[in-house]
Amino acid sequence: MVDERFEPKIVAFLCNWCSYRAADLAGTARIKYEPNVRMIRVMCSGRVDPTFVLKAFALGADGVMIAGCHPGECHYLEQNYKAMRRFNMLKHTLKAMGVEEGRIRLQWASAAEGVQLASAINEMVDQVRELGPLNWAQNWHEDGEVEAAIQRIEEEHAEVMEVPA
Amino acid sequence: MSEKVGVYICHCGSNIAGVVDVEDVAKFAGEQIENVAVSRDYKFMCSSLGQELIEEDIRKEGLTRVVVAACSPHLHEKTFRRACANAGLNPYLCHMTSIREQVSWVIEDKAVATEKAKAMVAAAVKRVELHEELEPSEVPVNPNTLVVGGGITGIQAAIELADAGYPVYLVEREPSIGGHMAQFDKTFPTLDCAACILTPKMSDVGSHPNIHLLSYSEVEDISGYVGNFHVRIRKKARYVDEEACTGCGICIEKCPKKVVDDVFEAGMGYRKSIYRPFPQAVPNWPVIDTESCTYFERGKCKACEIFCPTEAIDFEQQDSYIDIDVGNVILATGYDLFDARKVPQYGYGRLANVFTSLEFERMCNASGPTEGKIVLRDGITEPKSVAIIHCVGSRDENHNPYCSSICCMSALKFGHLVMEKTDAEVTSFYIDVRTSQKGYEEFYNRLLEEGMHFVRGKAAEITDAARQPGEEGKLIVQAEDTLLGKQRRVPVDMVILMSALEPKADAKDVGLQFGISCSMEGWFTERHPKLDPVATMTDGIFVAGVAQGPKDIPASVAQGAAAAARVQGMITAGTVEIEPIVATIHEEICSGCKICNNLCPFNAIEFLEDKEVSYVNAALCKGCGTCVAACPAQAISGAHFNNDQIFAEIGGILYDAIGGNGAKAPAKSKEPAPA
Numbered sequence: 001m002v003d004e005r006f007e008p009k010i011v012a013f014l015c016n017w018c019s020y021r022a023a024d025l026a027g028t029a030r031i032k033y034e035p036n037v038r039m040i041r042v043m044c045s046g047r048v049d050p051t052f053v054l055k056a057f058a059l060g061a062d063g064v065m066i067a068g069c070h071p072g073e074c075h076y077l078e079q080n081y082k083a084m085r086r087f088n089m090l091k092h093t094l095k096a097m098g099v100e101e102g103r104i105r106l107q108w109a110s111a112a113e114g115v116q117l118a119s120a121i122n123e124m125v126d127q128v129r130e131l132g133p134l135n136w137a138q139n140w141h142e143d144g145e146v147e148a149a150i151q152r153i154e155e156e157h158a159e160v161m162e163v164p165a
Numbered sequence: 166m167s168e169k170v171g172v173y174i175c176h177c178g179s180n181i182a183g184v185v186d187v188e189d190v191a192k193f194a195g196e197q198i199e200n201v202a203v204s205r206d207y208k209f210m211c212s213s214l215g216q217e218l219i220e221e222d223i224r225k226e227g228l229t230r231v232v233v234a235a236c237s238p239h240l241h242e243k244t245f246r247r248a249c250a251n252a253g254l255n256p257y258l259c260h261m262t263s264i265r266e267q268v269s270w271v272i273e274d275k276a277v278a279t280e281k282a283k284a285m286v287a288a289a290v291k292r293v294e295l296h297e298e299l300e301p302s303e304v305p306v307n308p309n310t311l312v313v314g315g316g317i318t319g320i321q322a323a324i325e326l327a328d329a330g331y332p333v334y335l336v337e338r339e340p341s342i343g344g345h346m347a348q349f350d351k352t353f354p355t356l357d358c359a360a361c362i363l364t365p366k367m368s369d370v371g372s373h374p375n376i377h378l379l380s381y382s383e384v385e386d387i388s389g390y391v392g393n394f395h396v397r398i399r400k401k402a403r404y405v406d407e408e409a410c411t412g413c414g415i416c417i418e419k420c421p422k423k424v425v426d427d428v429f430e431a432g433m434g435y436r437k438s439i440y441r442p443f444p445q446a447v448p449n450w451p452v453i454d455t456e457s458c459t460y461f462e463r464g465k466c467k468a469c470e471i472f473c474p475t476e477a478i479d480f481e482q483q484d485s486y487i488d489i490d491v492g493n494v495i496l497a498t499g500y501d502l503f504d505a506r507k508v509p510q511y512g513y514g515r516l517a518n519v520f521t522s523l524e525f526e527r528m529c530n531a532s533g534p535t536e537g538k539i540v541l542r543d544g545i546t547e548p549k550s551v552a553i554i555h556c557v558g559s560r561d562e563n564h565n566p567y568c569s570s571i572c573c574m575s576a577l578k579f580g581h582l583v584m585e586k587t588d589a590e591v592t593s594f595y596i597d598v599r600t601s602q603k604g605y606e607e608f609y610n611r612l613l614e615e616g617m618h619f620v621r622g623k624a625a626e627i628t629d630a631a632r633q634p635g636e637e638g639k640l641i642v643q644a645e646d647t648l649l650g651k652q653r654r655v656p657v658d659m660v661i662l663m664s665a666l667e668p669k670a671d672a673k674d675v676g677l678q679f680g681i682s683c684s685m686e687g688w689f690t691e692r693h694p695k696l697d698p699v700a701t702m703t704d705g706i707f708v709a710g711v712a713q714g715p716k717d718i719p720a721s722v723a724q725g726a727a728a729a730a731r732v733q734g735m736i737t738a739g740t741v742e743i744e745p746i747v748a749t750i751h752e753e754i755c756s757g758c759k760i761c762n763n764l765c766p767f768n769a770i771e772f773l774e775d776k777e778v779s780y781v782n783a784a785l786c787k788g789c790g791t792c793v794a795a796c797p798a799q800a801i802s803g804a805h806f807n808n809d810q811i812f813a814e815i816g817g818i819l820y821d822a823i824g825g826n827g828a829k830a831p832a833k834s835k836e837p838a839p840a
Contacts, residue, residue: 009822011815017682017702024237027266035272035281038818039263040288041238043746043806047790051808056815060822072673073682075702076789077766086794112685118271 008062008128010037012121013052015045017075018110019067025114033118034125037065044068045106046079050090053104057094057136063103063128067117070108080108102127103134168294169202171228172286173219175210175235177265182206184269186279190234193283198290202226210235216248223252230296231259232289234282237266255298257745257805262289280821288817295810299745304784306392307492308332308736313384313675316344317718318710319497320366321725322732327375329733334489335370336398337380339428341446343367344499348429350529350537352718353578354608360532364445371447380448385486387679388768390785391705392492392741402482404453405439409477412449416469416478417441424457431523434534439469444532453478493705493732496689497725498675500711503558503565503665510626511557511662517542518640519627519660522575529582539586541659548589548658552642553579554624555595559665559715565686570715572663573599577608579661580617592618592655594644602719620655621648627660666715679706688714699728704741707731746788746805752778754800761792761801 014020020041026033042048045068053064066087068080087106094104105124109117172194176182187206195204203222207215210233222228231254233245238261246256264282272278308331312323315337323335335342346352347367349359370376379398386397405416420437429442436442438458441451459466460480470478505513505521513519518541520528531537540547553576559569573595580591598619600609613619622644631637632654639656646653668687669675676683681701682690689708692700699707709724710716716724735741750761750770755778762770762779769785770792772778781792781801793803802808 009819011818020237021239024239024263024266027237027263027270030270032273033271035268035274035277038281038284038288039267040811040814040818042790042811043803044789044791047794047803047806049794049808049811052811052815055812056819059816059819061819069682072677075680075682076787076791077677077680079764079766079789079791082764082791082795110685111682111690 006129006132008036008125008133009060010063010065010121010124010128011056011061012037012039012065012067013042013045013048014039015047015068015075015080016041016043018069018073019045019107019117021111022067022109022113022117025111026118027114029114031114031118033121036125037121044074044076044079045083046074046076048083048086050086050093053090053094057099057103057134060136062131062134063105063124065105065107065121065124067107067109067120070110073110099134099136100131102131167200168229169227170198170200170230170232170290170293171219171222171226172198172201172204172232172290173210173215173234174204174206174264174282174286175215175233176206176208177235177269178209181235181265181269184272184275184278185264185282186275189279190264190282190286194286194290198287200294201290202228211241211244216244216251219245219248220252223249223254228254229258230293232262232286232293233259234262234264234286234289237261237263257299258293258296260289260293260296262286284818284820287820288814291813291817292810295807295813297804299804301742301745302783303740303742304390304392306735306739306741307394307490309334309489309491310732310736311336311384311394311396311489311491311494312497313494314344314497314499314710314712315339315342315370315378315380316497316499316710316721317346317363317366318499318712318721318725319344319495320363320370321722322495322497322709322729323376324366324369324373325726325729326732327373329729330375331733331736332375332377334377334379334396334398334491336382336384337378338383339442340381340403340440340450340452341442341448342370342378342380343443343445343447345523346718347443347445348431348523348530349526350531350533351578351582353574354604356578356581360445367445367447378448379487381452382487384678387494389490390767390787391703391743392735393784394491394494394705396489396491396494398487398489400485400487402484403450404455404478404480404482405450406477406479406482407448407450409475410450411475411477412451413474414441414451415472415474417451419468419472421466421468422457422459424454430534431521431527433524433527493707493735494679495707495709495725495728495732496675496679496681496712497708497710497721497728498669498672498712500666500715501669503667505557505662505664507564508557508662511554511624511660512627512629512640513662516627516629516640516660518548518658519662521662521664522572522579523664525579525661529579529586537586539583539589546658547587548583550590550592550639550657551583551659551661552624552627552640552655552657553591553593553661553663554627554642555593555663556623557662557664558667560596565665565667567686567715568599569663569666570599571666571717574605574608574717576661576663577612577617580612581615584615584617589658590618592620592642592657594620594622594624594642596621596623602717620644620646620653622646622653631656666711669712672712679703681706681708684714688712699724699731705735743784744788746803747783747786748781748788748790748793748801748803749783750779750781751800751802752776754798755779756798756800758797760795760797764792764795
């Protein structure tokens with residue numbers, strides 16, 4: 001095995017109207033950015049069900065990006081705000097499950113912001129590369145059963161998971 | 166029963182094939198992805214030969230799903246859907262993945278690019294297998310049209326539609342239509358009098374049987390969707406009964422209160438408290454300005470009421486609301502002028518004889534505050550020298566980076582008018598002179614011949630501090646003449662600032678209200694900058710004129726007419742297809758928790774009290790999928806973007822990570838990825 005640089009796999013969910021078009025623009029403008037991000041188009045960042053993110057991590061992603069229109073510019077008026085709220089909850093949940101904050105990122109990118117999207121991607125790739133592989137899928141499998149893993153998470157993160165009365 | 170998927174990898178000439186090993190990707194898809202029956206690469210998939218290739222395979226090989234890996238679906242999704250439909254396959258069983266914009270154009274390393282393309286093709290195949298047949302629904306198009314903004318663009322759009330026989334509601338915020346053009350004196354490059362060409366159109370609007378003119382009104386609320394919008398319009402109180410008023414103008418004559426007119430006269434002239442912006446106003450009913458009216462201030466006066474021969478004055482009038490149904494909307498809301506005070510080194514507001522372009526327009530206008538005489542702020546002295554400063558607030562990183570497009574020609578026009586009406590010398594300080602339309606360069610040459618001076622350099626400062634003999638009592642324009650490579654101080658009597666065009670202060674709110682987006686600056690975004698300049702991303706909402714970006718009168722008129730033509734096309738077709746990408750609630754799973762009800766900004770979800778479940782009105786649903794993601798019971802599915810499809814896509818896109826742990830580079834590239 002040669003000494004290879006760790007190349008993370010990052011899944012990005014892009015809204016159809018702003019961010020996917022920002023990716024189109026980055027392409028049209030030939031802006032080079034890290035190849036580690038693979039994109040999935042959804043109609044709106046509000047469509048991103050937190051389970052999509054969990055699924056991506058479970059299938060071996062090292063990071064997940066959710067990109068949508070800027071607040072106030074959503075094609076569906078205000079659904080990116082809902083994405084924002086879910087993102088905050090999700091970040092908290094993932095932290096409790098041992099996933100570092102740097103592995104998930106919410107990025108606003110308007111259809112005119114190809115450059116901004118590309119640099120956000122580069123930044124995130126660097127960040128996740130720094131964090132190293134997540135190995136989530138493997139961790140789950142190692143323990144043999146999901147029950148045990150959940151048990152472990154609960155013990156390790158009891159403090160964060162405590163619900164205030 | 167497994168699907169038979171056809172995979173087509175486009176070379177896009179060398180755009181994709183130059184970076185991605187297309188043959189390798191096609192081979193990979195054919196050999197390593199399950200259910201792929203046909204896998205080909207081809208030079209141009211979007212060409213008719215490329216499309217025929219797909220059609221033939223559907224017919225001969227019995228393909229049940231198609232994946233095209235090429236450019237962005239925003240470019241050619243419709244093309245390939247049509248090809249599938251031609252061969253009898255439901256168009257929604259086709260999926261595109263963008264290996265040009267997201268791979269070959271953004272990645273330099275060939276091996277890495279090829280790996281990413283493979284993952285994207287794998288994701289597309291996994292997803293398309295789960296696609297469902299969908300049918301777009303058809304809805305009727307209401308033949309009424311709403312035009313917002315009564316400047317020259319809105320006027321043109323309204324007249325085109327009305328002449329074609331369709332009803333138009335023209336909503337204008339100000340008391341009269343006419344917009345900025347009504348303020349101008351002459352129009353470049355032909356020097357036609359603006360009023361002479363505009364006012365006939367304005368009276369056309371006022372008297373047209375198909376145009377319902379709603380001046381002094383604003384759109385309060387809009388709901389619905391293409392073909393079927395419901396609009397609520399607030400008609401602001403004029404305090405004048407439109408039915409009774411004959412427009413005789415006696416009230417204006419008798420009103421004792423005079424105030425500075427900041428809107429139409431750009432602060433250069435006065436108007437009464439009861440006023441119409443200008444004599445040819447359409448409609449010609451006056452309006453009472455309650456902020457300055459003595460009666461509204463002190464409860465006394467009523468001069469207008471006393472003298473009105475038809476008892477049309479109504480101090481008790483309230484704002485009224487009108488509800489209308491329209492099929493399409495044209496937004497022609499125009500622009501604001503850049504506030505020259507934001508460039509303090511030019512002294513506007515501090516140095517009396519620094520004028521803005523709009524002030525100068527009013528001054529030149531024969532019916533304006535100086536009756537067309539070009540004079541200094543004192544109202545009598547004719548200037549002996551005039552400087553015109555280009556690009557005030559445009560092409561300036563501190564304010565607006567864009568070119569306002571009309572100012573060079575306006576400056577030339579001003580130069581001509583000054584030299585025609587006075588003996589003054591005119592010097593223009595420019596960065597570049599841009600005269601790119603028909604007849605414009607000729608006009609520039611004419612001004613050069615007429616003796617207008619041009620200094621290539623952005624003015625650094627305008628000051629009244631004299632330093633050299635001959636500068637006393639003058640305004641001195643300090644600029645670097647970049648052709649001579651020298652600093653110059655030019656003493657003049659009058660300075661005209663060519664202020665930038667800016668988006669309306671509330672453009673972003675209007676955009677939000679109508680569900681369309683704005684550029685970073687605040688101009689409305691068109692569907693495609695080249696090929697679809699007046700449509701927007703929201704079906705049934707069109708944009709025209711300067712609201713979409715700086716442009717001159719001919720271009721605004723052309724866009725107004727273009728938007729009208731697009732609307733007419735919709736009306737003539739009679740029905741419009743609506744994308745079947747909508748959410749559906751499965752009654753048997755819905756627990757009636759109502760979480761989704763308040764999530765929908767389009768009010769598409771209602772709660773059925775009798776069945777105690779929620780229900781999505783497909784005609785109102787825009788398909789964003791927020792409710793789908795929110796349903797705790799997973800009772801809502803979003804067509805074409807359902808959970809299973811997206812999960813499959815995630816699985817496909819990480820095909821090389823499952824089992825492995827993602828620690829390996831996607832490609833066996835020796836070079837590190839470009840930073």
